[in-house]
Every structure is written in C-alpha cells, then in structure tokens.
Amino acid sequence: MDSADLDAQRRVVNRLRRARGQLDAVITAVETEASCRDIVTQLAAVTHALNRAGFVIVAAALQECAGRDDDAEGPTVEELEKVFLSLA
Numbered sequence: 001m002d003s004a005d006l007d008a009q010r011r012v013v014n015r016l017r018r019a020r021g022q023l024d025a026v027i028t029a030v031e032t033e034a035s036c037r038d039i040v041t042q043l044a045a046v047t048h049a050l051n052r053a054g055f056v057i058v059a060a061a062l063q064e065c066a067g068r069d070d071d072a073e074g075p076t077v078e079e080l081e082k083v084f085l086s087l088a
Contacts, residue, residue: 004063008056011056012053015052022042
C-alpha cells in the first residue's frame with residue numbers, strides 16, 4: 001500500500017470513528033430523553049461523517065482507477081454514477 005492509500009485509509013478510519021462517537025451521543029440523547037433538536041443535530045452529524053467517509057473511499061478508488069494502465073478494467077461511468085448517487 002503506498003502512502004496515498006495509507007492516507008486515504010487513515011482519513012476513512014478517522015471519520016468512521018468520529019461517526020461512531022456521534023452515534024453513541026445520539027443513543028445517549030435518546031436514552032436520556034434529550035430535546036428533539038439535540039437528537040436531530042447529532043443525527044445530522046453522524047450522517048455527515050458517514051457521507052464524508054464514503055466520499056473519501058470513492059475518491060481513492062477513482063484515483064486508483066486513473067493510475068491504472070489502459071489495459072486494466074476499471075468501473076464504468078454508470079457504476080461510478082450509481083456509487084455517487086448512493087451517497088447523495
């Protein structure tokens with residue numbers, strides 16, 4: 001794994017850990033009957049962190065595909081579009 005791959009992996013793991021912490025906060029907020037506004041705010045933060053992790057994964061995959069030889073088969077435009085839309 002080269003340094004760019006390691007950097008992307010580190011960024012994804014950091015974002016997923018952040019999302020896990022935020023999800024724990026949502027669970028605690030629900031259990032303690034926190035205000036609806038606080039719960040929704042935490043849910044939005046979890047969603048954002050997960051989306052960012054997904055975007056880093058897709059960007060790393062695109063970078064990897066761009067660096068391949070022309071003979072290597074990468075994802076089609078339709079497949080990439082489907083991945084992006086699943087994150088939107």
